[in-house]
Amino acid sequence: MGMTMSQKILAKHAGLDHVEAGQLIEADLDLVLGNDITSPVAIKEMDKFKHAGVFDKDKIALVPDHFVPNKDIKSAENCRCVREFARRNEITNYFEVGQMGIEHALLPEQGLTVAGDLIIGADSHTCTYGALGAFSTGVGSTDMAAGMATGKAWFKVPSAIRFNLVGKPSKWVSGKDVILHIIGMIGVDGALYQSMEFTGESVKNLSMDDRFTIANMAIEAGGKNGIFPVDELAVSYMKEHAPSRTWEVFEADADAEYEKEYTIDLSALGSTVAFPHLPENARTFDQMEKIQIDQVVIGSCTNGRISDLRTAAEILKGRHVAQGMRCIVIPATQKIYLQAMEEGLLKTFIEAGAVVSTPTCGPCLGGYMGILASGERCVSTTNRNFVGRMGAIDSEVYLASPAVAAASAVTGRISQPSEIGL
Amino acid sequence: MKSANGTVFKFGDNVDTDVIIPARYLNTTDPAELASHCMEDIDRNFIKNVKSGDIIVANKNFGCGSSREHAPIAIKAAGVSCVIAETFARIFYRNSINIGLPIVECPEAARQIGAGDQVSVNFDSGVITDETTGKTYQGQAFPPFMQKIIDCEGLINYINASH
Numbered sequence: 001m002g003m004t005m006s007q008k009i010l011a012k013h014a015g016l017d018h019v020e021a022g023q024l025i026e027a028d029l030d031l032v033l034g035n036d037i038t039s040p041v042a043i044k045e046m047d048k049f050k051h052a053g054v055f056d057k058d059k060i061a062l063v064p065d066h067f068v069p070n071k072d073i074k075s076a077e078n079c080r081c082v083r084e085f086a087r088r089n090e091i092t093n094y095f096e097v098g099q100m101g102i103e104h105a106l107l108p109e110q111g112l113t114v115a116g117d118l119i120i121g122a123d124s125h126t127c128t129y130g131a132l133g134a135f136s137t138g139v140g141s142t143d144m145a146a147g148m149a150t151g152k153a154w155f156k157v158p159s160a161i162r163f164n165l166v167g168k169p170s171k172w173v174s175g176k177d178v179i180l181h182i183i184g185m186i187g188v189d190g191a192l193y194q195s196m197e198f199t200g201e202s203v204k205n206l207s208m209d210d211r212f213t214i215a216n217m218a219i220e221a222g223g224k225n226g227i228f229p230v231d232e233l234a235v236s237y238m239k240e241h242a243p244s245r246t247w248e249v250f251e252a253d254a255d256a257e258y259e260k261e262y263t264i265d266l267s268a269l270g271s272t273v274a275f276p277h278l279p280e281n282a283r284t285f286d287q288m289e290k291i292q293i294d295q296v297v298i299g300s301c302t303n304g305r306i307s308d309l310r311t312a313a314e315i316l317k318g319r320h321v322a323q324g325m326r327c328i329v330i331p332a333t334q335k336i337y338l339q340a341m342e343e344g345l346l347k348t349f350i351e352a353g354a355v356v357s358t359p360t361c362g363p364c365l366g367g368y369m370g371i372l373a374s375g376e377r378c379v380s381t382t383n384r385n386f387v388g389r390m391g392a393i394d395s396e397v398y399l400a401s402p403a404v405a406a407a408s409a410v411t412g413r414i415s416q417p418s419e420i421g422l
Numbered sequence: 423m424k425s426a427n428g429t430v431f432k433f434g435d436n437v438d439t440d441v442i443i444p445a446r447y448l449n450t451t452d453p454a455e456l457a458s459h460c461m462e463d464i465d466r467n468f469i470k471n472v473k474s475g476d477i478i479v480a481n482k483n484f485g486c487g488s489s490r491e492h493a494p495i496a497i498k499a500a501g502v503s504c505v506i507a508e509t510f511a512r513i514f515y516r517n518s519i520n521i522g523l524p525i526v527e528c529p530e531a532a533r534q535i536g537a538g539d540q541v542s543v544n545f546d547s548g549v550i551t552d553e554t555t556g557k558t559y560q561g562q563a564f565p566p567f568m569q570k571i572i573d574c575e576g577l578i579n580y581i582n583a584s585h
């Protein structure tokens with residue numbers, strides 16, 4: 001029986017010729033990631049190891065991004081714990097405020113994730129790097145600690161679901177709409193413990209930013225990882241961002257086994273919104289009423305990349321945020337922030353009456369910088385709309401693409417670009 | 423811990439880590455403080471009523487969402503001795519094993535056991551007994567590798583013991 005892309009990467013890192021779904025393996029890691037919430041717990045655990053120190057100071061990435069610049073004293077203490085640990089262990093890839101970004105946008109940009117890598121991160125959206133053909137998956141702080149200490153992690157080899165993408169999406173339909181549609185179709189546990197492998201002729205119609213968005217939300221379907229084949233576009237991305245790294249391309253065998261296969265025609269998809277309180281509550285505009293909103297957030301590890309900001313700016317240019325609405329734009333990394341400034345996007349946002357923030361997770365997880373009051377509704381380009389995710393328990397989060405978020409900011413209700421003549 | 427015995431708190435599908443421990447409390451790593459907010463956004467009275475040894479029973483995809491280990495830590499520190507569910511989200515499953523919080527997958531038990539029932543779980547055999555109704559269920563036993571981690575009360579002890 002052949003192997004999937006994910007299984008091949010796991011086999012290689014476990015030093016095995018072949019692995020099968022369900023097999024328990026121990027594998028060597030190329031990168032171990034943590035943030036300002038999960039790392040302090042891992043660092044405490046590190047003290048319990050008999051052998052002190054980290055396995056490789058160049059293969060650990062520490063990114064304070066959730067509550068930074070620090071929102072309160074406790075988060076400042078947590079960040080200090082991470083900073084001091086990084087200093088003590090001479091961690092190369094520690095990213096200080098002012099030189100950082102949201103981890104899953106930052107690491108590929110910094111060339112720290114390439115095709116064929118095996119990556120664990122103490123953050124559930126670590127699955128993002130599958131866009132480049134890496135096997136990456138979220139774990140908890142204890143796994144992170146063990147990974148930092150030993151360079152290894154245990155895995156149960158996943159089975160896989162294949163998504164065959166065909167057709168060209170229309171202008172305002174993005175990677176976000178594709179993944180919300182898929183989660184709506186299979187449910188929030190539709191890919192539990194499994195790999196989501198995205199293939200098909202239409203992969204070429206998706207930008208790298210679209211692919212990052214799709215792989216990022218594999219976890220919202222319960223997936224262990226999401227992964228794309230490595231094509232010319234992915235190679236040119238790696239050449240630009242990781243010129244000093246070598247990468248290895250793994251292709252699924254022709255007889256690889258998939259538990260399920262779906263064909264998705266991207267040309268048939270419309271703008272999609274996930275209603276509260278689960279990402280699987282996906283609806284298109286013909287399935288919803290007019291819904292008034294109070295706030296729009298454009299940012300996060302899902303949709304805070306440059307093409308997301310370009311889309312939002314294209315819609316907000318020469319228009320204004322509706323009266324009584326707050327629109328918060330958060331470029332995902334310093335580099336994107338600078339690029340957005342140079343391209344004039346930030347000016348467009350500010351002129352439209354939006355807030356532009358330094359990179360942070362902030363409101364995405366209800367941390368700070370845009371918390372919702374009781375009963376308020378937000379259209380957000382983030383990835384979770386659980387109860388209380390962005391604030392009060394009875395506030396509501398509607399997940400959408402940057403195009404829908406920007407159009408909604410203009411009208412003050414959930415809207416697609418066609419509603420403002422685009 | 424080879425067995426658990428306690429009163430059941432019952433939850434539904436897709437109990438996510440944001441309701442198990444809301445992000446507004448993630449600026450601390452202290453287990454006792456985390457426990458004091460455990461389940462706050464889904465059941466305000468949970469922490470007032472839960473006693474040491476009690477058991478959580480839930481339906482499918484328990485622990486979905488973020489990778490925060492603060493979630494199983496909060497549950498464990500609240501005194502919960504075992505979580506039984508139809509299925510668990512995978513990161514939560516890993517984290518629970520890694521920190522030594524016993525969890526058992528058993529769809530039948532998860533559906534049939536009622537809130538307030540007195541339930542005991544034998545971790546060696548995987549047998550779940552609802553003492554209130556007298557029914558028994560066979561939960562999924564752990565593969566030997568995971569059983570070793572649980573026997574060592576967590577991944578770190580296991581690694582220390584085996585290296």
Ligand code: SF4
Binds near residue numbers: 102104300361382383
């Ligand atoms: S942006 Fe949101 S989902 Fe992404 S890492 Fe930050 S908190 Fe998590």
